[in-house]
Amino acid sequence: MGVPLHQAKAELFRTLGHPVRVRVLELLQDGPRAVRDLLAEIDVEPSNLSQQLAVLRRAGLVASSREGALVIYMLSTTDVADLLAAGRRILASVLDDRDGLREQLRLEGISR
Known part of the structure; x- marks a missing residue:
């Protein structure tokens, strides 16, 4: 197997x-x-x-x-380059979400 x-x-x-x-x-x-x-x-x-x-x-x-x-x-294979591009997109999305959360917390006066 x-x-x-x-x-x-x-x-x-x-x-x-x-x-x-x-x-x-x-x-x-x-x-x-x-x-x-x-x-x-x-x-x-x-x-x-x-x-x-x-x-x-x-x-x-x-x-x-x-x-x-x-x-x-x-x-x-070109699929390796595609995987790296997907990693960049995921990372950018995750960081954007984090930044958005930080901004939301700041606006609500909860940030440290």
């Missing part, structure tokens, strides 16, 4: 639960990038980036290829 769908989804979201991994995926939305270019954009040690890329690769969220001495990474 395979892994239940809810468990597979939980594993996907755990994979996305690291800021370096999310940043890598955001950068790859613009197209394939060499590891050296990712390192220039993300303030982490090369070994840490390598580790995070391996996690993303094992999860199937990125793919890699070699061009001479360069290792190039790309999103495995």
Whole structure:
């Protein structure tokens, strides 16, 4: 018997639960990038980036290829970019709701 769908989804979201991994995926939305270019954009040690890329690769969220001495990474599917966009929309909505609640509390004189 395979892994239940809810468990597979939980594993996907755990994979996305690291800021370096999310940043890598955001950068790859613009197209394939060499590891050296990712390192220039993300303030982490090369070994840490390598580790995070391996996690993303094992999860199937990125793919890699070699061009001479360069290792190039790309999103495995455009659905990854769609998921990141959905995350931004959800976050904006949640923050808007929080800000709205704060404003409502302030207007009612209940805020601290």
